[in-house]
Amino acid sequence: MNFSLTxxxxxxFITGLISIAVVLVVGLLAARxxxxxxxxxxxxxxETAIETFQDLVGQMAPPQLAPNLSLLALTLFLMLVVANILxxxxxxGFGGGWIHSPTASLxxxxxxxxxxFLLIQWAGIKYKGLGGWIYGWVWKPFPVIGLxxxxxxxxxxxxxxxxxxxGNILAGExxxxxxxxxxxxxxxxxxxxxIGTLWLVFSVVISLIQALIFTxxxxxxxxxxxxxxx
Amino acid sequence: xxxxxxxVGNMIAAVLQWVLLLVLLRAFVYKPxxxxxxxxxENIAKQIGDADRLKADAEKLRxxxxxxxxxxxxxxxxxxxxxxxxxxxxxxxIVEQAQREASYRQKAAIEEIExxxxxALAAIRGQVADLVLLAAGKVIERNLTRDDQHRYVEExxxxxxxxx
Numbered sequence: 001m002n003f004s005l006t007x008x009x010x011x012x013f014i015t016g017l018i019s020i021a022v023v024l025v026v027g028l029l030a031a032r033x034x035x036x037x038x039x040x041x042x043x044x045x046x047e048t049a050i051e052t053f054q055d056l057v058g059q060m061a062p063p064q065l066a067p068n069l070s071l072l073a074l075t076l077f078l079m080l081v082v083a084n085i086l087x088x089x090x091x092x093g094f095g096g097g098w099i100h101s102p103t104a105s106l107x108x109x110x111x112x113x114x115x116x117f118l119l120i121q122w123a124g125i126k127y128k129g130l131g132g133w134i135y136g137w138v139w140k141p142f143p144v145i146g147l148x149x150x151x152x153x154x155x156x157x158x159x160x161x162x163x164x165x166x167g168n169i170l171a172g173e174x175x176x177x178x179x180x181x182x183x184x185x186x187x188x189x190x191x192x193x194x195i196g197t198l199w200l201v202f203s204v205v206i207s208l209i210q211a212l213i214f215t216x217x218x219x220x221x222x223x224x225x226x227x228x229x230x
Numbered sequence: 231x232x233x234x235x236x237x238v239g240n241m242i243a244a245v246l247q248w249v250l251l252l253v254l255l256r257a258f259v260y261k262p263x264x265x266x267x268x269x270x271x272e273n274i275a276k277q278i279g280d281a282d283r284l285k286a287d288a289e290k291l292r293x294x295x296x297x298x299x300x301x302x303x304x305x306x307x308x309x310x311x312x313x314x315x316x317x318x319x320x321x322x323x324i325v326e327q328a329q330r331e332a333s334y335r336q337k338a339a340i341e342e343i344e345x346x347x348x349x350a351l352a353a354i355r356g357q358v359a360d361l362v363l364l365a366a367g368k369v370i371e372r373n374l375t376r377d378d379q380h381r382y383v384e385e386x387x388x389x390x391x392x393x394x
Contacts, residue, residue, distance in 0.1 A: 008239040016244055020251040027259035034262040036269030046263050071260050075252045102244070105233045111241025112248060170233060 011094040012105035019083040019102060023075075049074060056216065060223040062127065069219060076112070077215040080165070083108070084207030087173045088200060098177070104170040106162070109214075113162035116218045117154070124225035136225075157221055161214055168210045172203035361390055 030046035039047060050070070057070035080103060087101030102108045124133040137154075138147045179196035182188030368382055 007235070007237055008243075009235075009237055012240055013243050013247075016247045020247050023251060024254055024259075027255050031259040031262045034266040036266045036273055039266070043263065043266070046259065047267055050260065050263065050267070071256060072252060075255050076248060079248060079251055100233070105240065106235065107237050107240035108244040110236055111244035114241060115245040115248070 012102040012108050015086055016102040016108060019079055019086060022082045023078045057219050060219055062226050065226055073215045073219050077211050080211035080214055081208060084169050084211055085204060088203050100173060101169050103165055104173050106166045109162040109165040113158035116161060117158040120221045120225050123222040127226035161217060165210050165214050168206055172206055175199055176203060
């Protein structure tokens with residue numbers, strides 16, 4: 001792992017753009033001719049998604065935060081789902097080989113996790129006040145020493161978010177590629193066909209679950225930050 | 231491997247992509263769909279309210295209609311009973327009148343017959359007296375033989391026949 005300020009990677013940026021474009025197209029299809037009458041298939045899909053997230057977030061977040069946070073989380077979830085599945089599709093990638101998920105590049109989950117960290121702290125400041133937020137960081141569970149504990153807890157959170165998503169998606173892609181590189185012969189073909197198909201199905205499920213985990217954990221951390229009493 | 235390298239540019243770009251998507255979805259997708267959902271919710275609430283009100287109205291109208299029907303039925307029964315009573319009364323009256331008239335006619339006829347009979351009797355009595363007088367006159371006028379007598383009597387009888 002190397003850290004770079006300058007070397008911009010185009011492939012994950014472009015696949016990221018493709019991901020948000022797909023979500024946007026689906027969303028626009030759903031919103032086109034949005035009607036209060038009987039909704040079309042895409043509209044009712046989007047309505048179900050919105051309502052599901054309103055319910056999910058409403059159970060955790062404080063009521064003032066919930067409406068906006070649910071839309072924010074839904075956007076994140078939709079983007080991550082498409083991004084995660086993108087690497088499983090049989091599309092040509094950049095510089096040969098197959099396409100990669102943007103989330104299989106550490107920078108993307110890490111960037112998002114960093115943004116989530118800031119968002120979580122913002123929620124803490126907004127709902128507890130600056131004093132309450134600092135107090136929560138420094139004074140709990142023990143005065144002063146609390147800072148060390150809290151710094152560990154709060155910093156591990158985005159790191160774990162980033163690596164969980166990155167690791168799962170990268171592993172999914174790598175194993176899928178591996179099933180296509182079996183030795184020649186009947187055994188290899190059968191392995192590619194059966195194990196590859198099974199792994200593909202598994203990876204799609206993992207893509208959904210990881211997108212949901214990333215989103216829901218962020219909402220949960222934000223809710224905890226916003227509601228912590230002092 | 232480039233996938234494990236951490237580049238600040240890509241990190242920021244990923245966040246900006248997310249924010250861009252959020253802004254676009256919020257403006258062009260969430261807003262119209264949430265508005266549609268809200269509208270539908272209000273429509274449904276309104277329709278349920280309307281349905282309740284209409285149902286209450288219908289129930290009230292039904293009760294009124296039932297009351298009216300019952301009233302009409304009572305009235306009809308009353309009218310029929312009245313009509314029957316009236317018809318019976320009239321029939322009785324007609325029969326009574328007919329009977330009265332019949333008995334009157336009968337009485338009148340009897341009286342007339344009686345009168346005619348009296349008249350006839352009186353007339354007969356008068357003619358008999360005339361005949362007797364005529365016969366007596368003939369007897370006194372002549373001494374009659376048996377044959378004459380016979381002839382006269384026949385004559386008289388013939389005369390009497392002519393008078394009739």
